[in-house]
Amino acid sequence: MSDVKERVIEIIAEQAVLEPSDVALDQSLDDLGVDSMGLVEAIFSIEESFDIQVPFNANEPEKSDFDISSVATVVATVERLVAEQAD
Amino acid sequence: MRRVVITGSGTINPLGHSVPETYEAMREGRCGIGDLDIRDVERLSIRIGGQVKGYNPDQRFNRQQQALYDRFTQFTLIAAEEAIAQSGLEFSGRVAAESGVVLGTSGGGLNTQDENYRAVYEEGKNRVHPFIVPKLMNNSAASHVSMNYNLKGPSFTVATACASSNHAMGQAFWLIRSGAATAIVTGGSESMLCFGGVKAWEGLRVMSKDACRPFSANRNGMVQGEGAGIFVFEEFEHAKARGAGILAEVVGFSMTSDAADIVMPSQQGATRAISGALKDARIGAEKVGYINAHGTGTAANDKTECAAVSKVFGHHADEVMISSTKSMHGHLIGGTGAVELLACLMALNDGIIAPTIGYEEPDPECSLDVVPNEAREAKISHVLSNAFAFGGQNAVLALKTL
Numbered sequence: 001m002s003d004v005k006e007r008v009i010e011i012i013a014e015q016a017v018l019e020p021s022d023v024a025l026d027q028s029l030d031d032l033g034v035d036s037m038g039l040v041e042a043i044f045s046i047e048e049s050f051d052i053q054v055p056f057n058a059n060e061p062e063k064s065d066f067d068i069s070s071v072a073t074v075v076a077t078v079e080r081l082v083a084e085q086a087d
Numbered sequence: 088m089r090r091v092v093i094t095g096s097g098t099i100n101p102l103g104h105s106v107p108e109t110y111e112a113m114r115e116g117r118c119g120i121g122d123l124d125i126r127d128v129e130r131l132s133i134r135i136g137g138q139v140k141g142y143n144p145d146q147r148f149n150r151q152q153q154a155l156y157d158r159f160t161q162f163t164l165i166a167a168e169e170a171i172a173q174s175g176l177e178f179s180g181r182v183a184a185e186s187g188v189v190l191g192t193s194g195g196g197l198n199t200q201d202e203n204y205r206a207v208y209e210e211g212k213n214r215v216h217p218f219i220v221p222k223l224m225n226n227s228a229a230s231h232v233s234m235n236y237n238l239k240g241p242s243f244t245v246a247t248a249c250a251s252s253n254h255a256m257g258q259a260f261w262l263i264r265s266g267a268a269t270a271i272v273t274g275g276s277e278s279m280l281c282f283g284g285v286k287a288w289e290g291l292r293v294m295s296k297d298a299c300r301p302f303s304a305n306r307n308g309m310v311q312g313e314g315a316g317i318f319v320f321e322e323f324e325h326a327k328a329r330g331a332g333i334l335a336e337v338v339g340f341s342m343t344s345d346a347a348d349i350v351m352p353s354q355q356g357a358t359r360a361i362s363g364a365l366k367d368a369r370i371g372a373e374k375v376g377y378i379n380a381h382g383t384g385t386a387a388n389d390k391t392e393c394a395a396v397s398k399v400f401g402h403h404a405d406e407v408m409i410s411s412t413k414s415m416h417g418h419l420i421g422g423t424g425a426v427e428l429l430a431c432l433m434a435l436n437d438g439i440i441a442p443t444i445g446y447e448e449p450d451p452e453c454s455l456d457v458v459p460n461e462a463r464e465a466k467i468s469h470v471l472s473n474a475f476a477f478g479g480q481n482a483v484l485a486l487k488t489l
Contacts, residue, residue, distance in 0.1 A: 058293050
């Protein structure tokens with residue numbers, strides 16, 4: 001498991017009040033019970049953990065360059081942002 | 088029951104430094120939102136706002152006054168001067184004892200806090216100016232109005248975030264209607280456009296980076312503004328006896344709480360506030376010709392507000408005009424309801440409905456007549472002004488022509 005993936009799952013698990021081992025990649029944030037405020041807090045933690053900027057506007061989540069449809073898509077997006085940061 | 092009328096209005100906001108300038112901008116659908124000109128703006132991701140432009144405090148206030156007046160107090164005093172002058176009221180003797188000041192603000196002296204935290208934390212200074220506390224306190228604007236105009240009755244400040252000035256004006260209305268006061272200088276002021284103020288809002292991810300487009304399908308958030316709107320509310324017989332010009336009668340007010348979520352609005356809370364104001368005013372919804380919407384341009388507010396209006400107004404929802412002037416001046420947070428009340432007075436007195444500018448695409452979930460992009464002429468007799476705050480605190484005012 002990549003470090004990014006592990007850390008993102010930890011962050012989401014914290015918002016969902018679950019153990020990281022109980023978070024599955026195919027689950028949506030909704031499934032995990034993470035509401036809009038939990039999402040904004042999770043994004044803040046992600047930005048702080050990886051020193052990246054996550055493009056996300058709560059008014060138009062579908063247009064943001066940050067796919068929140070599942071844990072896997074969140075992980076993939078963060079991995080991409082971290083890679084871009086390294087470039 | 089005693090009747091309450093408005094006999095004076097004043098403002099300074101992103102659209103103008105006076106009421107006539109603001110009316111002109113609202114008639115023309117002019118946008119007062121632009122690039123923020125504040126310290127460290129390059130460290131912000133949100134770089135637009137409705138700033139008061141062309142304002143130099145040195146031209147209005149001397150050095151001693153500026154040591155005590157935060158920017159939100161300065162805006163308040165400028166708007167109060169215009170409102171009280173228009174009312175023609177002079178506060179002495181019994182009238183002074185029975186008159187007060189009730190203002191709304193959310194951040195109070197936020198610029199003063201921002202500047203002085205910088206001084207002690209960033210610059211490592213070990214002392215700040217001796218008047219920081221009286222300058223930053225939320226009631227300082229109300230106090231300075233009271234002191235400058237000899238208002239000796241009830242004076243206080245209301246803080247209910249984005250509904251602060253509607254709550255304040257509602258309290259002013261009640262104080263006069265109940266017999267506790269003869270006249271109240273009321274409204275609200277806000278000046279949060281400083282690095283810390285904008286940075287805090289950025290975190291919520293509800294701010295737009297380009298424009299405030301309420302009710303438009305492509306809206307992408309709110310834009311902050313700054314400024315003040317101040318009014319003189321006066322007992323009707325008192326105003327009539329002295330031959331005062333009357334701008335409108337305040338006929339209804341309602342406050343409700345969502346008791347649900349700290350940021351997400353509730354349709355039920357909004358619905359109860361709107362219908363409560365109509366009930367308090369003893370008018371049917373079909374009487375209302377115009378609603379000044381809360382209309383923040385966020386996905387959450389606009390849908391909820393339209394659903395609430397549709398619910399209360401039923402078939403009449405298709406006929407009532409509802410616009411958000413935040414599209415022009417931005418969201419003045421604790422001062423917003425006060426500046427927006429000007430759009431209500433313009434509708435009642437000049438028969439001109441201020442538009443919702445920046446409207447580009449219809450949204451099926453906001454399918455009301457939002458007066459898109461261009462002001463409209465209409466003769467109307469009754470208006471509502473909505474405010475729905477973070478924290479679920481809602482306040483709606485009802486006004487009519489005399």
